[in-house]
Amino acid sequence: ETGVTQSPTHLIKTRGQQVTLRCSSQSGHNTVSWYQQALGQGPQFIFQYYREEENGRGNFPPRFSGLQFPNYSSELNVNALELDDSALYLCASSLFHPGGTDTQYFGPGTRLTVL
Amino acid sequence: GESVGLHLPTLSVQEGDNSIINCAYSNSASDYFIWYKQESGKGPQFIIDIRSNMDKRQGQRVTVLLNKTVKHLSLQIAATQPGDSAVYFCAEARDYKLSFGAGTTVTVRA
Numbered sequence: 001e002t003g004v005t006q007s008p009t010h011l012i013k014t015r016g017q018q019v020t021l022r023c024s025s026q027s028g029h030n031t032v033s034w035y036q037q038a039l040g041q042g043p044q045f046i047f048q049y050y051r052e053e054e055n056g057r058g059n060f061p062p063r064f065s066g067l068q069f070p071n072y073s074s075e076l077n078v079n080a081l082e083l084d085d086s087a088l089y090l091c092a093s094s095l096f097h098p099g100g101t102d103t104q105y106f107g108p109g110t111r112l113t114v115l
Numbered sequence: 116g117e118s119v120g121l122h123l124p125t126l127s128v129q130e131g132d133n134s135i136i137n138c139a140y141s142n143s144a145s146d147y148f149i150w151y152k153q154e155s156g157k158g159p160q161f162i163i164d165i166r167s168n169m170d171k172r173q174g175q176r177v178t179v180l181l182n183k184t185v186k187h188l189s190l191q192i193a194a195t196q197p198g199d200s201a202v203y204f205c206a207e208a209r210d211y212k213l214s215f216g217a218g219t220t221v222t223v224r225a
Contacts, residue, residue, distance in 0.1 A: 002160075033212065042204050042215030043159065056211040090158050092213075103149060104213060106158035 002026055004093050004107035012113045013081050021076040021110045023091030031055070031096040032074040033104055034066060037088040049074050050096045078112075086114045125220045128199075134192040136219045138205035141186065145207035150179060150190045153218075154201045162190070162203075197223050 003026035013019050025032050031050045035043035045058035049068035063079040072093070078085055088111050092104035128134045140148065147166045151159035165172045165179045165188075172179050178191040188205050200223045206213040 002158075004158075031211075035213075042206075042218050043213070045212040045214070048211045050211075058212065103161060103164055104208075105161055106151075108158045 002093075002105040002107065004091060004105055006089075006091050006107040006110050008110060009108070010111045010113075012115065014115050015081055015083060017081050017114075018077065018079045019081060019112060021078075021089050021091075021112070023074045023076070023093075023107060025072045025074070025091075025093030026105055029093040029095050029105075030072050031094045032068055032072065033092045033094065034074070034076045035090040035092065035106075036060075037090055037109070039087070043090055046076070055096075081114045083114050086112060088112075123219060124217065125222070127222045127224060128195045129224050130195060130197060132195055134190075134195045134199070134221060136190045136192075136203050136205075136221065138188040138190075138216045138219075139186055140188060140205070140207045140216070142207055142209055142214070143183070143186070145209045147208050148179070148181060148188050149206045149208060149213070150177075150188075151204045151206060151215075152199075152201045153204065159204060192221075195221075195223050197225065199223055 005024045007022045033048040034046040037043040047057040048055045052068045065077045067075045088109040090109045091107045094104040095102045149164040150162040153159045163174045176193045180189045202218045204218045205216045
């Protein structure tokens with residue numbers, strides 16, 4: 001086990017609703033990254049948070065947003081849910097250092113189903 | 116025996132044999148490369164990583180080889196066990212993000 005926890009485990013929403021997913025990073029880590037993994041595919045980078053600010057973003061629309069808190073935990077918010085948002089959402093924690101981050105360790109994920 | 120080849124979406128291996136999983140990457144500027152194992156219903160689990168200035172690194176029963184000339188990465192698993200059945204992803208790391216490959220599903224035959 002990595003020490004990265006995510007909640008909830010599973011979630012069912014309907015199209016147009018909003019959702020908030022939560023992540024607690026591994027002890028000693030200060031950076032949280034979020035990934036979306038569609039069925040049968042590799043994870044796709046959404047964004048990363050460091051020092052409570054977005055540190056980088058992948059090719060996802062603005063309705064995907066996030067927060068990082070002083071204890072390094074993080075939230076992923078998705079507004080106006082679409083059917084294609086159904087996926088496993090993964091949080092990964094790591095230790096930031098100049099020039100890039102260290103190895104990212106993943107949590108178990110939140111399975112989101114949009115009906 | 117061993118299973119070697121170009122990137123394949125699936126790999127079936129006899130228990131006790133060695134496995135080789137291949138991966139091609141695209142970004143010459145990647146800082147380092149990581150192999151993850153993902154079991155059904157779980158998040159990716161770190162196996163081993165290798166910095167871009169290295170060409171080989173060994174762990175417990177696993178070896179990663181990096182060929183920067185042809186942008187190719189491989190993971191070798193020695194004496195494959197039933198618990199090695201999973202999807203294996205290679206990922207390249209640059210700056211703040213990981214970019215994942217398509218994944219190879221490894222099935223271990225008893």
